[in-house]
Amino acid sequence: MGDSGRPGRPPAPSKGRGAVSNLQGRFERDRREAFDDGWAPAGEMPARADAVEAPASEAGPRLVTHVTLEQARSILTRNASPDIPFDVSLNPYRGCEHGCIYCFARPTHAYLDLSPGLDFESRLFAKANAAERLRHALSRPFYRCETIALGVNTDAYQPIEREHRITRSVLEVLHACDHPVALITKSALIERDIDLLAPMAAKRLAVAAVTITTLDAGLARTLEPRAAAPSRRLRTIRTLSEAGIPVGVSVAPLIPFVTEPDLERILEAAREAGAVYANYIVLRLPWEVRPLFEEWLQAHFPDRAERVMNRVRDMRGGKDYDADFASRMRGTGIWADLLRQRFYKAADRLGYRYNRYELDTSRFRPPALPAPPAPRQGSLF
Incomplete structure (x- = not known):
């Protein structure tokens, strides 16, 4: 399961993975407990014939990434949350190999009867027909064009995109019909699609x-193990900016005593690289994210784990998490x-803007669907 210690000991982290364990989802009715019968080496993972192995250079318990292709019935998701600056989103994948321990989307794997822990970052689902479903949605007679936020729940440019190219196929549809799109990522792979994004940005x-999240490469390696290194993300900002694509920086999440000290330095480095707008989000711990994050803290920062959680509660009215839209x-x-003041003072000093870019919806042209096959007249003889 990824718990590399013997029963009774705290789970140990796997190199290249964010979660420390395969914590059960809240909808599972059966409870499983590790039991050492003396036969298997501690932390050994069974092999899968249909799975992709993690890099051989990674030490520690063996954990493979398994990708399931699925056919989505619909692809656009409507958002009703007043604190999110978009109304429509599209997610090409479920689960995310980046393995960010703080990811607010982890609990969604519980709906699949999978763990929001290691399963979320190693058992992934790719929506193979995303471009087809998008083309169908955009061609509907009463479709109203709105900016589509691409890759919000999980990263549209996570490592498996190199092979599956679903994000690329979605962008090709949007590019062909002049539909506005907003992207957010931790991956340098977005540079591959500049040939589509630059003409659209123009x-x-x-x-x-x-x-x-941080400029500390060592910290990033445990916090978000399979995302691009911080220095590489800064280079991506520069590359996108030089291609004429408006690019911003999201300093998220701010984790007290872990990533929060980097706030001003991130804003300065991103502005120097060409970012023109900025945003920040304080650590959120909904559902299973809280115990997973606490396991991560105990594994990597046991000396400050209690201090971090106490500060989180200070910002959540004494609770681990408060889902109020206003806060x-x-x-x-x-x-x-104090965090709010630090962010806005630094952002004002550096000349950032805060309001999101208003994209042009007037150019949209519905895509043409393939003509249905002509009916064939049967012969009487």
Whole structure:
């Protein structure tokens, strides 16, 4: 399962993975407990014939990535949350190999009867027909054009995109019909699609944001193990900016005493690289993310784990998490106010803008669907 210690000992981290364990999802009715019968080496993972092995250079328990192709019935998701700056999103994948321990999307794997822990980053689902479903949705007679946020729940440019190219196929549809798109990623792979994004940006049809959590490469390696290194993300900001694509930086999440000290330095480095707008989000711990994050803290920062969680609670009204739309992204209380002041003072000094780019929806042309096959007249004889 990824718990490399013997029963009774705290789970040990796997190199190249964010979660420390395969914590059970909240909908599972049966409970499993590790039991050492003396036969298998501690932490050994069974092999899968249909899975892709993790890089051989990675030490520690063996964990493979398994990708399931699925046929989506619909592809666009409507958002009703007032604190999220988009109304429509598209996610080409479920689960994310980046393995960010703080990812708010981890609990969605519980709906699949899978763990929000190691399963979320190693048992992935690719929507193979995403471009086809998108083309169908955009061609509907009453479709109203709105900017589509691409890759919000999980990263559209996670490592498996190199092989499956689903994000690329979705962008090709949007490019062909002049539909606006906003992207956010932690991956340098977005540079592959500059040939589509740059012409769209020239027509005010594309904008991108790169998330930078920390500038410490060692910390990033445990916090978000399979995302691009911080220095590489800064280079991606520069590359996108030089291609004429408006690009911003998302400093998220701010984790007290872990990533929070980097706030001003991230804003400075991203601005120097060409970022023109900025945003920040305070650590959120919904559902299973809280115990997974606490396991991660105990594994990597046992000396400050209690201090971090106490500060999180200070910003959540004494709770581990508060889902109130008015405060879940920023927190409340004196510490949240201090973070807010630090962010805006630094951003104002550096000349960032805060309002999102308004993209052009007037150019949209519905895609043409393939003509249905002509009916064939049967012969009487």
